[in-house]
Amino acid sequence: MDGVQSGIASLADTLPKLVAELSSFWLLVQFGILLAAGAIGTVAGILIRRRVDLTSVTMGWPPMLKLLARSFLECVGTIIFIVILFIVREAMLSLTWPSRSYLLGVAVSLATAWVVIALVTSLIRNQFIHRVVSIGAWTFAALDILGLRMAVRAELDSYALVVGGLRISALTVIKGTVLLLFTLWIANAFSDFVDRRLRTVNDLTPSVQVLISKVLRILLITFAIFIVLSSVGIDLSALAFFSGAIGLGVGFGLQKIVSNLVSGIILLADKSIKPGDxxxxxxxxxxxTNMGARYTSVDTRDGREILIPNEDFVTQQVINWSYSDNRMMLKSLFGVSYDSNPHHVREVAVAAALKVPRVLHDPAPVCYFEEFGDSSLNFSLRYWIADPNNGIINVRAPVMLALWDAFKEAGIEIPYPVRDVRITREAPMRGKTGLEPPGD
Structure with a gap:
């Protein structure tokens, strides 16, 4: 309470003339000017926003400048409010005592701080971080403008908790939270920028691009955390206890998590699995589709997306159909009647496969005579595609339809099993069972 009382006393000392003239008409004049300037700024801002087509004006601008332009247009009413108050206050300062325009000066300072903070924080796309940083920065600016910053700082610092040799106060928590959100935003923004640049480098494989991006993001986040801890006055040596607890947790209960993290780094480093395989x-x-720090996302193209731990890709047998070459061989099995000419069947099957757009001509499809079946001659048609990431079943189905149409046109019959059932009457056996048939 002493800090609050000293803050109030400090504010009273800075506003002696205003307190003395609370009953004068100058206070009402300043309130009237504030209301009039606010109304003019609001109406002018609405009219300007209606007339300005921001999309056409900012066409071709960099994304950052577009965000700044949008934020400036949203604040144009407040800017007009600031300009009006500034002109009126300068005129009043030249005609009367400074105390009679003090409220106008405070309003100009608060509104200017609001506009500057709004323009700067408009670059933060995360809405939660945007709001936290905006409110925190404007609160700090308002306390400083009103002369209450040191008093509030001392009051918040008086509420503290000592854990071992570490002193944590309410001021430390607030400062640390705001700084952490801001530094994490900067780290993520810079990491995203580098990631976009890496994707344009054709000399790097996708797995190496992902590896560099992930490692850089981890390093930047770690660096940001250390900066925040040092900024709020926390001795990093006091965190030795927590690092020991984390090591103990890894030893007892976090083996799988650490294993997946290490496996993810191995997969990115040896390039055995990459996005698109x-x-x-x-x-x-x-x-x-995506390789994360803990799991790899596999899209099955049937509405499911399976999250497979990275450890499984390292410890289990994995078939990578596009490891060294994106081309993939598919096989379609079929059978024809025994009345068909196998040589003609092979030619018709190959020609039918080549009619499907996604089937490659080089290497060309091949049809093999596999075996003599119970009721059919069995063949296998093998063909290649270059884009397995676009689907497999949507190639096999057109190939089978093309085979059906080609066989119908060529008069080749596709048989279906036929079973003959023959019932014969077997003569009873003669023996000593006493069941002999009657004599002739």
């Missing part, structure tokens, strides 16, 4: 692990077949 077609893989088979266990009985799951799909396309690698």
């Amino acid at each position: 077609v893989v088979t692990i266990g009985d799951q077949v799909g396309w690698v």
Whole structure:
């Protein structure tokens, strides 16, 4: 309470003339000017925003300048309010005592701080961080303008908790939270910028691009945390206890998490799996869409997206259909009647496969005569595609339809099993069972 009382006393000392003239008409004049300037700024801002087509004006601008322009247009009413108050206050300062325009000066300072903070924080796209940083920065600026910053600082610092040799106060928590959010935003923004640049470098494989991006993001976040801890006055040596607890937790309960993290780094380093690969692990077949720190996302193209731990890709057998070459061979099995000419069947099947757009001509499809079946001659048609990430079943189905149409046109019959059932009457056996048939 002493800090609050000293703050109030400090504010009273800075506003002696205003307190003395609370009953004068100058206070009402300043309130009237504030209301009039606010109304003019609001109406002018609405009219300007209606007339300005921001999309056409900022066409071709960099994204950052577009954000600043949008924020400036939203604050144009407040800017007009500031300009009006500044002109009126300068005129009053030249005609009367400074105390008679003090409220106008405070309003100009608060509104200016609000506009500057709004323009700067408009670059933060995360809405939560945007609001926290905006409110925190404007609160700090308002306390400083009103002369209450030191008093509030001392009051917040008086509420503290000592853990071991570490003193944590309410002021430390607030400062640390705001600084942490701001530094994490900067780290993530810079990491995203580098990630976009890496994707344009064709000399780096996708896995190396992801590895560099992940490692850089981790380093930047760690660096940001250390900066915040040092800024709020926390001795990093006091965190030795917590690092020991984390090591103990890794030893007892976090083996799988650490294993997945290390496995993810190994996968990115040895380039055995990369985004876009077609893989088979266990009985799951799909396309690698994203490689995270803990798991790899595999899209099965049936509405499911399987999150497979990175450790499974290192410890289990994995089939990578596009490891060294994006081309993938598919096989379609079929059978024809025994009345068909196998040589003609092979020619018709190859020609039918080549009619499907996604089937490659080089290497060309091949049809093999596999075996003599119970009721059909069995063949296998093998063909290649260059884009397995676009789907497999949507190639096999057109190939089978093309085979059906080609066989119908060529008069080749596709048989279906026929079973003949013959019932014969077997003569009873003669023996000593006493069941002999009657004599002739």
